[in-house]
Amino acid sequence: MLSKIHSFGVQGIEGFKVDVEIDITNGLPHYEIVGLADTAIKESKERVRSAIKNSGYDYPIKRVTVNLAPADTKKEGPMYDLAIALGILCAEEKNKELEIDAAELKKFVILGELSLNGEVKAVKGVLPIIISARNLGLKNFVIPKENAVEASYVSGINVVPVSSLTEAVEYFAHKKQIDFVAARDYEVEKGSFKNALDFKYVKGQARAKRALEIAAAGGHNVLMIGPPGSGKSMLAKCFPSILPDMTFEEALEVTKIHSVAGELDYKKGIVASRPFRTPHHSATAVSLTGGGAHSKPGEISLAHNGVLYLDEMPEYPRHTLEMLRQPLEDGSITVARSALTVTYPANFTLIASMNPCPCGYYGSKDRECKCSPSQIHKYLAKMSGPILDRIDIHVEVDNVTFDDLRAETEEESSEKIKERVDKARQIQLERFKNASNYSNxxxxxxxxxxxxxxxxxxxxxxxxxxxxxxxxARAHDRILKVARTIADLEGEKEILPEHIAEAIGYRSLDRKYL
Amino acid sequence: MKKSEFLKFLSIFELSYGKITKILSILPESLSFDDFVNNHQMKEILGEDFEKISSQANEQTFDKYLSYLANKNITLLTCFDDDYPQKFDKIDDKPYYLFCMGDIKLLNKKCVSIVGTRLPTNYGINVTERFSKSLAKAGAVIVSGLAYGVDGLAHRKALEYGKTIAVIAGGFDKIYPPEHTSLFKEIAEKGLVISEHRPDVRVAKYSFPQRNRLVAALGDVLLITEAGAKSGTTITKDFALDYGTPIYAVPGNITSSKSEGTNSLIASMQGICALDEKAILSELGLSAKKSASVQLNLQESLIVSSIPPEGCDIDEIVEKTKLSISNINSLLTSLEIKGIIKKMPGGIITQG
Incomplete structure (x- = not known):
């Protein structure tokens, strides 16, 4: 007998509809999956059989054929397990006494991975799938219980969370009542920035703090140059705490990406604070951009609407850095592979740090640099012109003295800085309300x-x-943009000479460095 | 063909110094290419080079060479020319010809050679620029070697305020270090660049000391602004001692390894302690020009007064002046444009 169940797959960060068709015929016991399934799906054979048996149902000793339609699109991941299992139970005539309501089942989109004992486990990409499905007019979903919070942020749909195969079977046999997941309101995560520190703990560094404030207000990329131990990483980690709160739309988009990448905290269900990603410099180009055999968003997409922090930027391989050029310009990255082309959003603020020379102490006031001029030139040359072109603010950070560290003076808190940043952003939202961009x-x-x-x-x-x-010459436009942001921070309509003067101060790498 | 013309012809072949010396000793006042080809003595001196040279010893090759130099705006100066600086006579192995780009009149002006470490500290940067600026302003031509560090700084400041000569180790087409190519072009345009080598000759290790001897000889005074114990500057200093060029050294912190060279020069009394440009200028018979004072507003003077002589970072200015950081940032840029202060690598601010 034949049965057909609706499920969904993920491509990029969009879901696409997959029909799971199961046909059981008499013949030698055999199990075949067709429809460009990857290894994880092919292996579902064993999971599904064990799950069905261990849940106390009969597994057919017949010829089972599973088709995932459309047959010409690649499908990945174990999210089809539950759909296949339910399909087999429907199609096998011996299981008639289970009284599964096939007509009801057809109204639902089924997602979930099975474990051998019949438990339903969380899957990646639930949020993008639900949003895409809703846009197609589908309203009813069965999803793993673990993914329930994630799904609760989408309104106007009915989500049935299940924790085991038995639960799903009983629900569709009308033997068990399961409440729909209640829709939840988005709340900005306040005061608990993941990974973020507060600027009030950073002593001194007035100039670097000011530069980061401007960067946050105008969405500018920043390069911090300073000797080891001067607090570049600490400053960068404070940066998310002064960024404006994410709107619900922004949060949903970030969550979609994190969900597809399997980086979502299922308990929270949504990414409510701006992401802060710090890939190590040994990261491969693909891990940064995304794509690869199992198309997955890369670090730059995971940093979407947040911060990408590249520590010791010249240590990254040249070609890895050059990959950042297009995303820095377009706010998205298109990864083309032979099988498919995917576009991931990648609209992030780049915070980079570097030493002034290989030994790290060129220009430092308390230690002598041991590098030769040509070594320094080579080191600086690793930062290609096109990349520097995309970084608006260069700021030098020097070591903090002991006196500064022990000073009792109260430093300004992130909250206060954020108030000013929010005001400046408001001005920009107003300015760009009819444009696609929303920052200076x-x-x-x-x-x-x-x-x-x-x-x-x-x-x-x-x-x-x-x-x-x-x-x-390349400094010209950068200076204007930064000056615009400084004017916004001061609440001025026109750019004044002092704004230009301050902006010029942030172009140190454009000068003759040596 | 006159002696000097023939010398120009020989410059095509980058012959060794000894060979040219011998040729000049037997060179008649005038000779033709045919005379040269048939000259046995020449053949003996040149040895295996003779065949190559004689095969090219004709008007066409020579004319082509001269127009090649003329196209590049290169003047070929020989030791028989009037413009050839007499200062070079004190060199044992004085160059017989010089490739020049720019204003060759500068060679016979009053020159100060400024040399030092290739990687100066903020202090070295500061004093080099200070001396180069005031000396150039007073009319002295600043001579240096177009190297990284002190050389480059001295040239740049001199270009801003006066004239400069760069003595380079290789040919004009192969500038070393390549990062200084644009600086080279600027000097060739507004000052003078000289080299002992044909434009297409690459720098060799031994050409740097040779370059240094010209730097030492060309300067009426040698000024060393910052140098460690062991550096190329030592070679220039030794040449200057040979030539009797007065040596001035800028004293530095005795704990700084980058000032060991200059401090020991002063300690051993080989060098005169250079505290300002006045002594050097009086040695040259020049007088200092007063710089026009710049009007500063209250906040600007507050900032300038908060900067100690050795420089400080912005945090210190914030603390001392209690001005807001945005205000300080913009004031610093305007002060920098006026040339009152200077930003050093590492974000250190010094009085300019």
Whole structure:
């Protein structure tokens, strides 16, 4: 007999509908899965058989054929186990006494991995699947209980959480009542930034803090240059605490990515604070960009709407860094593989840190640098022009003195800084309400012309700076964008000379460094 | 063909110093290419090189070579020319010809050679720029070797305020270090670059000491701003001692290894302690030009007064002035544009 069950697969961060068809015919006992299934799905044969047997049902000693339609799309992961198991139970005539309501079953999308004892385990990608399915008009879902919180953020759907195969069978036989998952309201995670520290614990470093405040306000990328132990990592870790709160739409998008990557905390069910990702410099290019054999979002997508922190940036292989060029420009990455092309969102703020030279102490006030000039040149040359082009703010960080560390002075808390950042963001939201971008950093060339109007005083100052400080041409637009953000922070409509002057101070790598 | 013309012809072949010396000793006032090809003495001196040279000894090759140099705006100066600096006569192995790009008149002006470490500390950067600026302003031509560090700093400041000569070790097409190619172009345009080698010759290890002897001879004064115990600067200093060029050294912190060289020069009384540009200028018969004072507003002067002579980081300025960081950031940039302060690597601010 034939049965057909609805399920879903994931491609990129979108779900696509998969029909699980099961046909049981007389013949030699055999189990075959067709429809471009990967190894995880092929191995479902053993999981499904054991789960059915250990739940006390009969497994057919017949020829079982499973088809995952559409047959020409690759399918990955163990999320079809539950659908296959229910399909087999429906199709096997011996199980008639179970009284599974096949018509009811057909209204549902079934997701879940089975363990050998019949338990239903959590699967990746539940949120993107549910959202895509809802957009297709599907409303009813059976999902693993562990994934329930994740699903609860989508409204207007009926979600049945199950913890075992038996529960699912009994639900569809109308023998057991299971309540739908109650819809939940999004709440911004306050005060408990995952991984984030508070700026009030960072003594001194006024300039670096100011630079990060500007970066947070305008969405600018930052490069911190300083000797080892000067607190670059600490500053970077504080950065998420002053970023504006994520809106529900932003949070959903981030959660989708994290869900597909299997990085979601199932208890929380949603990523409610901006992500902060710190891939090590041994990371491969694919792990950063995403893709690969099992197409998975990379670190830069996991940092979507948050921060990507690259510590010791020149230590990353050149070609890995060059991969960041397109995402830094477009806010997304398109990974093309022979089988399929996937686009992942990757709109992140890049915070990078580096030493001023290989030994780390060039220009430091309390230690002598041991590098030769050509070593320093080689080290700095690892940061290619196109990458530096995409970093608006360069800031030097020096060691904090002991006196600073022991100082009793109260440093400004992240909360206070965040208030100013929020105000500046509000101005930008207003400014870009009809545009696709929403931060000063992402202004296009015409936008820069339009919104960064300079008075003659500003023009004069900029001209003098270019002549006297020997700035390179590429600094020009960066300075305007940063100056725009500084003006927003001060609540000024027009860019004033002091804003330009401050912005010029953040272009140290454009100068002659040696 | 005159002596000097023939010397220019020989410069095509990058002959060894000894061979040219011998040729010059037997060179008649005037000779033609044919005379050269048939000259037995020449053949003896040149040995295996003779065949190659004589095969190219014709008007066409020579004209082509001269127009090749002219296209590159290179002047070939021989020791028989009037513009050839007399200062080089004190060199035992003085160059017989010089490839020049720029204003060759500078060679006979009053020159100060500024040399030092390739990787200066913030102190070294500061004093090099300070001396280069005030000396160039007073009319002295700043001579250096286009190397990293002190050399480059001295050239750059001199370009801003006066004239400079770069003596380079290789040919004009193979600038070393390559990062200084744009600096080289600027000096060739506004000052003078000289080399002993044909434009396409790469730098060899031995050409650096040779370059140093010209730097030492060209300067009427040699100024060492910052140098460690063992460095290329030592070679320049030894040449200067040979030539009787007065040596000035800028004293440094006795705990800094980067000042060991200059401090020991002063201690051994080989060098004169250079505290400011005045002594050097009076040695040259020049006088210092007063710099126009710049008007500062209250906040700007507050910031300038909060910066100690050895420099400090921004945190210290914040603490001393109690101004807001955004205010300080923008004031620092405007002060830097006015040339009052300077930002050093590592974010250290010093008075410029």
């Amino acid at each position: 950093a992402k202004m296009s060339v015409p936008d820069t012309k339009k919104y960064c109007h300079l008075s003659s005083d500003c023009e004069e100052l900029l001209k003098m700076a270019f002549e006297n400080l020997k700035l390179s």
